[in-house]
Each structure stands twice: as structure tokens, then as C-alpha cells.
Amino acid sequence: MGRTPCCSQVGLRRGPWTPREDSLLVNYIQHYGEGHWRSLPKKAGLLRCGKSCRLRWMNYLRPDIKRGNITPDEDDLIIRLHSLLGNRWSLIAGRLPGRTDNEIKNYWNSHLSKRLKNDTTTTTTTTTTTTTVDKRHTNYHGRNPKGTSKSSEKSTKKPSTEKNNRDGANCEQEVIAKTKIYLPKPIRVGQFSSIKNDGFDAGSNSMPSFLDNVHGQDCTEVLNLDHVFKPGVDQGGNAGGGDPLLCVKDHDFANNIIDRRCESISCHDFSQQKDDMLDKIYEEYQRLLEVEDLLQISDSFC
């Protein structure tokens, strides 16, 4: 499709945005709303391409954006969603209110992927989950072996909700113990085509790619999804029991994965399973946020 790259136009500014440009963009959007990015810069008096304006607004200027201080809970949620969705940052961001896909992507690349790397190097030398969890305890946030972490140091400069919300390393270790990280290979998906692009078409018996890509494992190992989801569930795998996570952990899902490998169930069924699971993870996250709020309120009385 012959599309002219909008940013290649002569005379358009590039690089970091100035406060004046920001205010022009914000003022324009406040008056006329988002959209029509192509024509927006001209109307707003900006020497930027529409794409750049959109990016700036979406990733930085939107009023509902939370910046920095990814909490352990968000961290946990990102890991779990990533294990489900792969590099579908926009989908993951959609489940994290106030977070942008760019921020999550950056966070993953700078923090979590390193943790994953450490994790995989340890898992290759060990066979039991217990062992790998123990190893991960020493590698949370991908901190370097010297123990100096710029991210942690930076976070001391910024107001750190992470430190306020949780009891530091213990909680981080707890998160680690709850999660098993996989690294799906990058998948490209359209907004409404996650299943279609997951790599299995009607005539294929293959697994969806996000599962195929799970660490290059076969479906038996994919059953380790149990580790992806929050433990704290009973080992019997009983669904219900008051905890929504019990549903997430529901073995029916894992069984469906196997069924798919062996019998090829319908795309729709699987899509529904995945959507349900996402909803449940998200519900859990919302609950965590509520609990955090309650804890903060109670702390404030102490």
C-alpha cells in the first residue's frame, strides 16, 4: 500500500517535545478531542507529524497516565499477562489502568526480560521448580551481581509507591515465588484478531502460537501455567472456593490446551477461554488494588 511516511515531510520537527509543544497539543485535544491525527498538527499549530502527536499524547500527555513506580502487583500482572499474550503490549497495557504499552514494553525490556534471562539460565541447570524459584530470589528485577541497581536508586528519588505499598524485598521475593516466566517469541496481532494471528487457522491442528512459543515447550510443559498463575490456590486445583484465582488456575484450561494439541478444538472455544482468563487476572488485580488501598488507609491510622 503506497503510504507516504508522515514523518518524512520536510520541515517537521523531530526529537524531544518542548513544553510549548506539549501545551499546544494538550490544549487542542482538550478542545477538539483525540483523533484525526493526520490533520491535528496543522490545526494545533504544531510542526510535528500526526504520528508523533499521537504518540506523545498516548504515552505522555494523557491525563490518566500513571508514570513510573511499577508496583509489585503490576509487575506480577505484567508477567502473567505476558505469559499469556506474549509481546502484545497494548493488550497488556489495556489491563493496567494508567499504563501505556510503551511503558510496559520498556519495563519488560529493561527489567523483566533480564529477570527472565536469569531465570532461564537457572532453569536450564535445574529440573525442579522449587530450585528455580530459590535462584530467582536473588535475581529479582534483574539487578546486577554487584547489587547496585540504578532503577532502585532512581526509585528513591521519585516518590516510590512500590516501597510504600510493600514490604520491600520480602514481597518481591513473594512475587517471584508466585511466577514462572516464559518468553514467547514476538507475535504480531491486530486489535481484533488475536486468535487469528495466533497462528492457527481453521485447517490447522497446531497450537496457538502464544502457546507454541511458550519457551519452546510442548503442551505438557505448558501445564506449568500453574506456576504462571498465582499459587495461593489449593493444590487440589479446586475451582471456586471464593478466590477468583482458583478459576484462573482451573485445570480445565490446561486440559483444553492438551485437547487442542490432540483433537483441535474450535478457535472460538479457545478464544473464550483466553478472554475469561484475562478477565479473571484483571479482576484479581483490581482486588489487589483495593486491598492495597485498604492497607494504606489502615496504615495511615497507625
Place this chain on the structure above:
DNA sequence: AATCGAGCCAACCGCAGCCGG
């Protein structure tokens, strides 16, 4: 004090989906 290297993140680039003509 200067230099180096690692980490972080805003922004850019190119591709693909969607949609209207």
C-alpha cells in the same frame, strides 16, 4: 575531575489492519 559503561526511556520507524471511496 574525567571517563566509561550500563540502564532507562522517550521517540522514531516500519509494518499491518481497518475502513471508506
Place this chain on the structure above:
DNA sequence: GCCGGCTGCGGTTGGCTCGAT
């Protein structure tokens, strides 16, 4: 059904910051 423009997405990059030496 085809074409072209717009938009959204994910990968990548460049520059800034900061700790280590």
C-alpha cells in the same frame, strides 16, 4: 474486490543519567 489513507502496534534506537573506576 481493489486502492489508498489513517491509525495502531511492536521493535528499535539515540540520548540522557548516574554509578563505578
